[in-house]
Amino acid sequence: GAVVSQHPSWVICKSGTSVKIECRSLDFQATTMFWYRQFPKQSLMLMATSNEGSKATYEQGVEKDKFLINHASLTLSTLTVTSAHPEDSSFYICSARDRLTSGSPSYNEQFFGPGTRLTVL
Amino acid sequence: AQSVTQLDSHVSVSEGTPVLLRCNYSSSYSPSLFWYVQHPNKGLQLLLKYTSAATLVKGINGFEAEFKKSETSFHLTKPSAHMSDAAEYFCVVTPSGGYQKVTFGTGTKLQVIP
Numbered sequence: 001g002a003v004v005s006q007h008p009s010w011v012i013c014k015s016g017t018s019v020k021i022e023c024r025s026l027d028f029q030a031t032t033m034f035w036y037r038q039f040p041k042q043s044l045m046l047m048a049t050s051n052e053g054s055k056a057t058y059e060q061g062v063e064k065d066k067f068l069i070n071h072a073s074l075t076l077s078t079l080t081v082t083s084a085h086p087e088d089s090s091f092y093i094c095s096a097r098d099r100l101t102s103g104s105p106s107y108n109e110q111f112f113g114p115g116t117r118l119t120v121l
Numbered sequence: 122a123q124s125v126t127q128l129d130s131h132v133s134v135s136e137g138t139p140v141l142l143r144c145n146y147s148s149s150y151s152p153s154l155f156w157y158v159q160h161p162n163k164g165l166q167l168l169l170k171y172t173s174a175a176t177l178v179k180g181i182n183g184f185e186a187e188f189k190k191s192e193t194s195f196h197l198t199k200p201s202a203h204m205s206d207a208a209e210y211f212c213v214v215t216p217s218g219g220y221q222k223v224t225f226g227t228g229t230k231l232q233v234i235p
Contacts (some may be wrong), residue, residue, distance in 0.1 A: 042227075043228050109170060112157070112166075114163060114164035115162070
């Protein structure tokens with residue numbers, strides 16, 4: 001149980017185009033999902049918290065107009081990198097919390113997707 | 122405020138010998154602590170977690186960790202390293218009670234020498 005998928009697993013695009021990455025909780029519902037970015041040989045950096053039915057909360061320094069997040073349902077959050085440039089190339093990972101564990105210590109556990117490798121040429 | 126310090130960026134062990142990956146944390150509230158493993162170009166897999174129950178936590182693949190409040194530590198251990206254990210390991214902390222962001226350590230790369 002508690003499986004999170006991401007699509008696509010890798011994508012190559014030209015500079016100036018937009019790319020959408022999907023994050024799905026397959027066997028549970030998630031009112032909260034998280035988007036991370038990971039540079040080579042570095043730790044994960046939280047970009048934003050995605051809340052179902054409301055606006056995402058972005059971390060300081062993350063451009064909300066560049067990284068558009070939509071969390072339209074309890075099982076899907078999308079990250080759209082708009083007008084991508086080579087410096088946006090990175091490994092993007094999403095995670096989700098199981099809403100049924102809300103209020104218990106287990107709610108702290110995040111289930112991670114397999115990641116999406118974005119390369120912008 | 123909370124923080125996580127993984128004391129070693131790189132650990133190298135011989136196959137069959139013990140593994141020790143160190144993690145110290147600071148948190149204003151009773152924390153939940155996690156260890157995740159990441160293989161190259163893969164997502165994160167949960168190894169084990171501490172959420173205020175038993176202080177000695179057993180995880181998958183023979184790993185375990187002990188929560189020591191007095192030392193603010195949550196070190197990851199395994200009695201005998203296997204080649205398949207070679208990966209990046211992340212220690213993660215979040216305050217108990219949910220609705221809080223997690224804080225990742227900088228990671229420890231484990232190399233297993235045949």
